[in-house]
Amino acid sequence: xxxxxxxxxxxxxxxxxxxxxxxxxxxxxxxxxxxxxxxxxxxxxxxxxxxxxxxxxxxxxxxxxxxxxxxxxxxxxxxxxxxxxxxxxxxxxxxxxxxxxxxxxxxxxxxxxxxxxxxxxxxxxxxxxxxxxxxxxxxxxxxxxxxxxxxxxxxxxxxxxxxxxxxxxxxxxxxxxxxxxxxxxxxxxxxxxxxxxxxxxxxxxxxxxxxxxxxxxxxxxxxxxxxxxxxxxxxxxxxxxxxxxxxxxxxxxxxxxxxxxxxxxxxxxxxxxxxxxxxxxxxxxxxxxxxxxxxxxxxxxxxxxxxxxxxxxxxxxxxxxxxxxxxxxxxxxxxxxxxxxxxxxxxxxxxxxxxxxxxxxxxxxxxxxxxxxxxxxxxxxxxxxxxxxxxxxxxxxxxxxxxxxxxxxxxxxxxxxxxxxxxxxxxxxxxxxxxxxxxxxxxxxxxxxxxxxxxxxxxxxxxxxxxxxxxxxxxxxxxxxxxxxxxxxxxxxxxxxxxxxxxxxxxxxxxxxxxxxxxxxxxxxxxxxxx
Ligand code: TXA
Ligand code: MG
Numbered sequence: 001x002x003x004x005x006x007x008x009x010x011x012x013x014x015x016x017x018x019x020x021x022x023x024x025x026x027x028x029x030x031x032x033x034x035x036x037x038x039x040x041x042x043x044x045x046x047x048x049x050x051x052x053x054x055x056x057x058x059x060x061x062x063x064x065x066x067x068x069x070x071x072x073x074x075x076x077x078x079x080x081x082x083x084x085x086x087x088x089x090x091x092x093x094x095x096x097x098x099x100x101x102x103x104x105x106x107x108x109x110x111x112x113x114x115x116x117x118x119x120x121x122x123x124x125x126x127x128x129x130x131x132x133x134x135x136x137x138x139x140x141x142x143x144x145x146x147x148x149x150x151x152x153x154x155x156x157x158x159x160x161x162x163x164x165x166x167x168x169x170x171x172x173x174x175x176x177x178x179x180x181x182x183x184x185x186x187x188x189x190x191x192x193x194x195x196x197x198x199x200x201x202x203x204x205x206x207x208x209x210x211x212x213x214x215x216x217x218x219x220x221x222x223x224x225x226x227x228x229x230x231x232x233x234x235x236x237x238x239x240x241x242x243x244x245x246x247x248x249x250x251x252x253x254x255x256x257x258x259x260x261x262x263x264x265x266x267x268x269x270x271x272x273x274x275x276x277x278x279x280x281x282x283x284x285x286x287x288x289x290x291x292x293x294x295x296x297x298x299x300x301x302x303x304x305x306x307x308x309x310x311x312x313x314x315x316x317x318x319x320x321x322x323x324x325x326x327x328x329x330x331x332x333x334x335x336x337x338x339x340x341x342x343x344x345x346x347x348x349x350x351x352x353x354x355x356x357x358x359x360x361x362x363x364x365x366x367x368x369x370x371x372x373x374x375x376x377x378x379x380x381x382x383x384x385x386x387x388x389x390x391x392x393x394x395x396x397x398x399x400x401x402x403x404x405x406x407x408x409x410x411x412x413x414x415x416x417x418x419x420x421x422x423x424x425x426x427x428x429x430x431x432x433x434x435x436x437x438x439x440x441x442x443x444x445x446x447x448x449x450x451x452x453x454x455x456x457x458x459x460x461x462x463x464x465x466x467x468x469x470x471x472x473x474x475x476x477x478x479x480x481x482x483x484x485x486x487x488x489x490x491x492x493x494x495x496x497x498x499x500x501x502x503x504x505x506x507x508x509x510x511x512x513x514x515x516x517x518x519x520x521x522x523x524x525x526x527x528x529x530x531x
Contacts, residue, residue: 003157004166008125013168018132020165021046026053028142028156029129030170031121033094033179033196034149034294035156036065036139037164038129044106047138053163055145060228061110062138063096063117063179067130074104075116075136080184085205092122094175094196098183109138115185125170141178142167148235148297148329151176155298176291177321181227182209191215192227194321196290215324216315218332235329237300237308239263240387242427243323243330245312246337248283254337255309257462260423263300263308276305283311286318293322297329306423331383333427335434342447342531343437343463347455348470349505350495351477351484353515357470358451360524367440369433371452371460378428379404387424392417426459434463447531456508466530469509471502472516 004020006013006027017027021038024046029038037054039046041064051058066072069087073079077100086097101109101116110116121127130137141149144159153169160167180195182202190210191199202209212226219225244251248266252273255264264274268288271277280296281289300308310326312334313319327334344366348354362368378384379402389397392410396403411421433450440448450460461467472480474496481492506512511530513523 001162001165003161003164005153005157006166006168008128008168008170014125014128015132017129017166017168018134021129021133021137022135024049025165026050027129028150028153028160028164028167029123029126029137029139030153030168030173031065031123031126031139032173033121033175033177034151034173035142035153035167036063036121036126036137037142037156037160038065038137038139040133041065041109041136041138042104042106043135044108047106047108050138050140053160054140054143056140057145057228059111060140061113061115061117062140063119063181064105064109065126065130065137065139066118066120067092067127068120071136072118075102075118076100077102082184082189082206086182086202087120089205090197090201091120092127093120094122094179095119096179096181096193096195098181098185098192100185115183117181119179123170123173125168129168146234146236148237148294149178151291151294155294158298174291175287176293176295177318177325180321182206183226186210186226190226194318194324196287196318196321198317199320200317215320216327235294235297235325236331237297237329239300239303239305239308240333240423240427241265241297241300241308241310241326241330242333242335242431243312243326244309244335244337246339248311250337250339251309251311254335254462258307258309258459259457260307260419260426260459261305263303263305265296265300265308265310267311270311276303278303278308280310281322284314286313286316286320286322289313289322290318293325306420307427309427333431335427335431336438337434337463339434339437339441339463341437341441341445342465344447344449344527344531345455345461345464345467346449346451346470347453347467347505347509348513349472349477349502350499351481351492352470352472353480353520354451354453354470356515356520357468357513357524357527358449360520361447361449361527364524364528365446367436367443367445367448369436369440369448369450371429371433371450371455371458374429374432374436375425378425378432379407381428384424384428388421391420391424430459430462433460437463456504466510467508468511468513468527469505470513470515471505472514476516 096119142156150156151173175196180197181193267283280292313322437448
C-alpha cells in the first residue's frame, strides 16, 4: 500500500482524508496531543484494520473522537451530566471521558467492555476531518504498538509507512503526550491515564477522584488493568531505558561513570556535560517535558546507545503524565540516587584480604553489599531474562531459568554481543545495589559498602562516595591463597597473574589499604576517617 502524504494547507487534502475514512480506510491525523490513527468508529471492519496496522493487542480499546457534543448521545447509554461540566472547561482539548456505551458503538472499538472512551480534540485539522467525514473517528495513537507515540507526521511514517492509506501532516503536536483518561463509570470517577488535563483540574469539576494504581506502579501478576492500555510495556525505544531520580549532581556523576556509552536524556541546559545527550524539556516544567518527551525517546533510537538514563520529572501536574510514560518506557526500572549515607566501593587483589576488611567494617556499623551476588540475582529477574532471550535466542532459557554458561559462551565470543549483554545486565545490577543502599539507610547503618572484585570494570563506581583498594605484597598473598584454597604455588600464581597489577588497584582507588601485617586496624582507620 502506498501511504499518501496530505497537508491541511493543500486545497482539498482534508476532503481526500475524509473520503478515505468514509470508504473504510485508515488515515493518521494530527491532534493537539499526539497523531491518531483514525477509522470510522461505526464501521467494525474499518476499526479492525487499525489493530492490524499497529500490531495492537486486540483487547486494547480505542478512543472515539467527536467534533461536537451533539454527536455523543447516540454513542452512550446515557449522557452523564458531569460530562457537560467537564466539556465546558476542558473540551475541545486533551481529555478523554469514559461512559457506558450504546449498541451503536461496535464491540471492536471497546473489546469485552461495556464502556466507550470519547474525546473532542482541539486541533483544527482533526476537527475539520471529523466534520467532513460526518462520522465519529476511532483513533489510537498512530505509532506501531509499543513504540513511543508520534508527535509529528515523520514519526508516523517511520512506524506505519505502507500500512495505512494516508497521513495528514499538521505539524508538531502542542501537548506531546496523550490525553488524560477519566472514567465516569466508577464512583468516584477514576483517573486511568494522566495527561495534559491535570488531576487538580479534574477535581475542580468532579470533586475528589480515584487514581488507578496502574498510573504510578506496575500491575501485580493477575491484577486487572482498569485501562487495558496501561498494562503493556509502552513508549519504549530499542535501547534499555532507566529513570534516574535525584539531583543533577548525582545524575552527572552517575552518567560519567558509565562504562558503556549511554544516552543521557536530561533537562534543557544539562546536555553540555555529556557525550550522548538528548534534552527533553525544562526542569520543573511538566508541560515542556511533555512536549519533548516522545521526540527524545525516538532520538534515543537514532543514537547508537544500548542504554539510556532519563532524568526523572516532578511527579505532579502534567509531570505526572510524563512520569507515567517514562516508567513504562523503562519497564518500571527506576534508580533513586537520593542517598543520605556514604557509599564505599571496595575491591582488591586476590589474597590481599578484602574479606577481612569488609568484615571489620561491618562490625563497625557499615552495611555490606555483595556485588557478585547481585550480578547473579540480576539474571534471575524475569524481565532481564526475556531481554536476554530476545537477543541471544530463546533456547538459553529453560523453564524460566537462564543457562548462564551457554549465555557466556555466546556473549564472550563477540565484542558487540558482550556489549549488549552488559547493557542488559549492568543497569539491573546497579539498580539492585542502590536498592540495597536504601535498605542500609533505613537500617540506620552509618555507611554502605559495595564489595566487588571487578569494581573498576563495572559501573558501580557511579554510586560510590569513594573507592578503596586492598593490596598486599605478592609473597604474602601467595601464602594466603595457598593456605586458604589448599592449592599449589603454581596454581596460586596463575590466579594472581590473571588479575590486574598493583598499579591498577592503586591508581584507580581513592584510598589504598595495605594489608601486610596482622594489625590492619590502623589501615582501616583511613577508611573510617574518610567516612
Ligand atoms: O490523546 C490521545 O488520547 C490520543 C489521540 C490520538 O487522541 N489517543 C490515544 O489512544 O492515546 P490510545 O489508544 O493510544 O490510548 C487509549 C487509552 C488506552 O490506554 C486504552 O486502554 C484506554 O485509553 N481506553 C480506551 N477505551 C477505554 C475504555 N472503554 N475503558 C478503559 N480504558 C479505555
Ligand atoms: Mg497509544
